[in-house]
Amino acid sequence: MSSTDAPIDLERLLSRLDAIVREAGEIALGYFRGGAAKRWSKHDDSPVTEADIAVDRFLAERLPPLVEGSAWLSEETADTTERLSRRHVWIVDPIDGTRAFIEGRPEWVVSAALVEHGAPVLGVVHNACEDETFAGARGAGAFRNGAQLRMDDLEGLAGLNIGGPQSLLSSLAAHGVVKGQWRYALANRLVQVAGGGLDAALARPNAHDWDIAAAHVILEEAGGRLIGFDGAVPTYNRAGTRHGGLIAAAPARASALMDALAHERAALETQQ
Missing domain, CATH: 3.40.190.80 (D-Maltodextrin-Binding Protein; domain 2)
Known part of the structure; x- marks a missing residue:
C-alpha cells in the first residue's frame, strides 16, 4: 500500500484544519477591519478583493502538505484538470460572501473541505467576525466551537x-x-x-x-x-x-x- 492509499486519521486532521482555517480568518479579518482592501471584478463580474487572494495563497501553502498527493480547487485559483485524477482534493472558498465583506457586513466565512473520491470527508466553516467555527469529519461528528451538534427531525413544513x-x-x-x-x-x-x-x-x-x-x-x-x-x-x-x-x-x-x-x-x- 502506498502512502497516498493509506487511511487518514480524519479526527486528528480536522483539528489541524480547524487551526489553519482560523488563522486564515485572522488574515481576512485584518483586511476587513482596515476597511480599505483593494477590490476588482472577475471575468464573470463577481467581486474579489486582495483579502480573498491573500487567504487563498495562505491556504494553498498550508493545506495540500497535510495529505500527500492531494490536489487543489479554489474559487480564486485557476482550475486545472490535474485534480480529476486525484483521490483527495482540497476545495476552498477563501472568503465566501465577498459582497458582505466589501459592504462591511460580518457575515462572510472562510470555507475549506477535503474531498475523497468525490465525497467530502472534512469541512470547516469559520466566521472570524463572530468567532464561530463549524467543523465536521466523516464518522467523527459535527461541532460548533467544540460543542457537538445533532439535528432534530420533525415532520411537516408549517412554521419552518x-x-x-x-x-x-x-x-x-x-x-x-x-x-x-x-x-x-x-x-x-x-x-x-x-x-x-x-x-x-x-x-x-x-x-x-x-x-x-x-x-x-x-x-x-x-x-x-x-x-x-x-x-x-x-x-x-x-x-x-x-x-x-x-x-x-x-x-x-x-x-x-x-x-x-x-x-x-x-x-x-x-x-x-
Whole structure:
C-alpha cells in the first residue's frame, strides 16, 4: 500500500484544519477591519478583493502538505484538470460572501473541505467576525466551537424557519414556511441549519463545489442532508463544478421540501 492509499486519521486532521482555517480568518479579518482592501471584478463580474487572494495563497501553502498527493480547487485559483485524477482534493472558498465583506457586513466565512473520491470527508466553516467555527469529519461528528451538534427531525413544513432566496421561499408560502435570516455566504447559510439557527436552507442553481463542500459534511455529521431538488446528493471534483438547486435540512424535512417544491413547480407549469 502506498502512502497516498493509506487511511487518514480524519479526527486528528480536522483539528489541524480547524487551526489553519482560523488563522486564515485572522488574515481576512485584518483586511476587513482596515476597511480599505483593494477590490476588482472577475471575468464573470463577481467581486474579489486582495483579502480573498491573500487567504487563498495562505491556504494553498498550508493545506495540500497535510495529505500527500492531494490536489487543489479554489474559487480564486485557476482550475486545472490535474485534480480529476486525484483521490483527495482540497476545495476552498477563501472568503465566501465577498459582497458582505466589501459592504462591511460580518457575515462572510472562510470555507475549506477535503474531498475523497468525490465525497467530502472534512469541512470547516469559520466566521472570524463572530468567532464561530463549524467543523465536521466523516464518522467523527459535527461541532460548533467544540460543542457537538445533532439535528432534530420533525415532520411537516408549517412554521419552518427557512433561509434562502425569496423566489424559492415565495413558492412555499402556501405550506406555512417562515422566511429566515438572509445569509450572503451560502456556506454560512447551510451550516446554520446544522447549528439550529435555521430549520432548513435553500439555494438556487449554480452553486460551486467551493460554496458547499465543507458545509455538506458538517450537515451530514450533524444528522442532516444536502440534496438537489431531484433528491440526488451532490458529488465533487468533477470536470464541472456547478450544482443545481439545493435543499439543506434534516432528512424528513428535506424530503418534504423536495416534494413541495416539485408540486409548486408542476402547478406553475400547468398554469402557463
